[in-house]
Amino acid sequence: FSTTQAKRLFGMIAGGASLGGLTGPGLGALLVAPVGHVGLLMLAALLLAASAGAGVWLYRWRDRNPLPAGAQPEEESRHVPLGGNPFEGAAEVARTPFLIGIAVFVVLLASVSTFLYFEQARLVAEHFPDPTRQTQVFGLIDTVVQGLAILTQIFLTGRIAQRLGIGVLLVAVPVVIAAGFLWLALAPTFAVFVVIMVARRAGEYALVRPGREMLYTVVPPQQKFKAKNFIDTVVYRGGDAVSGWVKRALDLLGELPGLAMFIGAGIALTWAGTGFLLGRAQRRREADPEAPARRS
Numbered sequence: 395f396s397t398t399q400a401k402r403l404f405g406m407i408a409g410g411a412s413l414g415g416l417t418g419p420g421l422g423a424l425l426v427a428p429v430g431h432v433g434l435l436m437l438a439a440l441l442l443a444a445s446a447g448a449g450v451w452l453y454r455w456r457d458r459n460p461l462p463a464g465a466q467p468e469e470e471s472r473h474v475p476l477g478g479n480p481f482e483g484a485a486e487v488a489r490t491p492f493l494i495g496i497a498v499f500v501v502l503l504a505s506v507s508t509f510l511y512f513e514q515a516r517l518v519a520e521h522f523p524d525p526t527r528q529t530q531v532f533g534l535i536d537t538v539v540q541g542l543a544i545l546t547q548i549f550l551t552g553r554i555a556q557r558l559g560i561g562v563l564l565v566a567v568p569v570v571i572a573a574g575f576l577w578l579a580l581a582p583t584f585a586v587f588v589v590i591m592v593a594r595r596a597g598e599y600a601l602v603r604p605g606r607e608m609l610y611t612v613v614p615p616q617q618k619f620k621a622k623n624f625i626d627t628v629v630y631r632g633g634d635a636v637s638g639w640v641k642r643a644l645d646l647l648g649e650l651p652g653l654a655m656f657i658g659a660g661i662a663l664t665w666a667g668t669g670f671l672l673g674r675a676q677r678r679r680e681a682d683p684e685a686p687a688r689r690s
Contacts, residue, residue, distance in 0.1 A: 396461050397611040397680050401560070404604040405551025409544050412599055416540035419533065476616060483624030486617050492679070493621050495672050496609055499564070500625055501633035502665035503602065506571055508637040509658040510591055512645070513578070521584050535588060539595045546600035554601070555608065561673015563605030567597035568666035572659045579655035609672060612679035 395403065422434060429437070487493040522528045554562055574590035610618050644654040 395611060397608065397676075400608045400611045401555035402552050404608055405547045405555065405600070408551070408599065408604045409547035412540045412543040412547060416537065416544065419536070476619060478616075478620070482616070483620035483622075484628070486621035487624055487629075490617065490621070492609075492613070492672075492675050493617060493625070495668060495675065496606070497625050497629045499606070499665065499668045499672060500630050502568075502661055502668060503598070504630050504633035505637035505640075505661050506568070506594070506658060506665060507598075508634055509575075509641050509654060509661070510587075510594060512638070512641045513587060513654070514591060516645075517582075517584050517587050535592060539592055539599070542592065542596040543599040546596065547604070551600055551604055555605070559673055560605050560608050560676050561670055563601045563608075564669030564673055565666045567594065567602050568662045568669060570594075570597065572662035572666065575655045575659035575662060579652040579659070582652070582655075605669075605673075609676055612676055 421437070425437070426434060487497055518528055518531065522531055551563070571590065571594050574586075574593060578586055578590060610622055613621075641654060644657065
């Protein structure tokens with residue numbers, strides 16, 4: 395997709411994941427009794443096969459509908475593999491400031507998510523010692539998150555991207571989460587945490603993730619298909635692991651229970667600043683499609 399198409403469509407496309415996340419657990423709960431776990435596994439296999447078929451159809455659709463000249467940073471061959479070695483994605487990130495910015499954004503995202511995940515585990519264990527009750531609470535939270543995400547993806551994400559720009563998608567959620575961390579530091583209750591967690595997850599699915607994917611519409615194929623994989627796997631999981639160690643170390647300072655929340659607020663504000671800079675860089679690249687190819 396071109397950047398213009400991405401702004402219009404990526405929110406709606408992301409709604410498919412949220413719709414699956416909302417209906418999948420419902421189907422499991424509804425069908426486990428009549429068809430059993432073996433039947434559910436067969437259904438899952440059929441759904442995966444249907445997904446693969448949809449992917450094949452999409453590749454054919456892409457070949458029948460090429461982008462107009464100038465709509466992408468660099469002319470890409472549809473059928474010739476890029477080649478190279480497995481480490482080129484890391485090299486592309488290391489030598490491209492725009493990709494370094496995306497990598498930093500992903501690390502900060504993973505850090506915020508990990509901080510909230512550990513806090514969730516602590517608060518749920520304190521308030522709901524019964525495992526069955528914990529499952530019910532998580533199910534309710536997930537249902538609310540997916541419902542809000544779908545509504546936002548269908549009705550707001552595309553309009554925000556088209557009218558206000560990708561930067562707004564990348565900044566809005568981090569700012570809200572920074573305020574949420576401060577709120578949680580001052581009022582560490584389960585109700586406050588639920589509000590923050592719902593805002594973070596729904597916002598990430600509906601705004602941050604589509605916005606992050608839109609950033610790659612203005613980079614050459616070498617970066618789009620290699621650097622992106624490196625960032626989405628090695629960088630994301632590495633940030634997840636390191637932030638988990640940091641959060642655990644802060645938890646050991648039992649006399650300062652709010653310290654982790656204040657640090658989380660600082661991380662979220664840095665995350666917002668990185669999103670703002672990425673949105674501005676994306677606009678420059680969109681205005682001059684040849685610039686990324688020249689810099690590469």
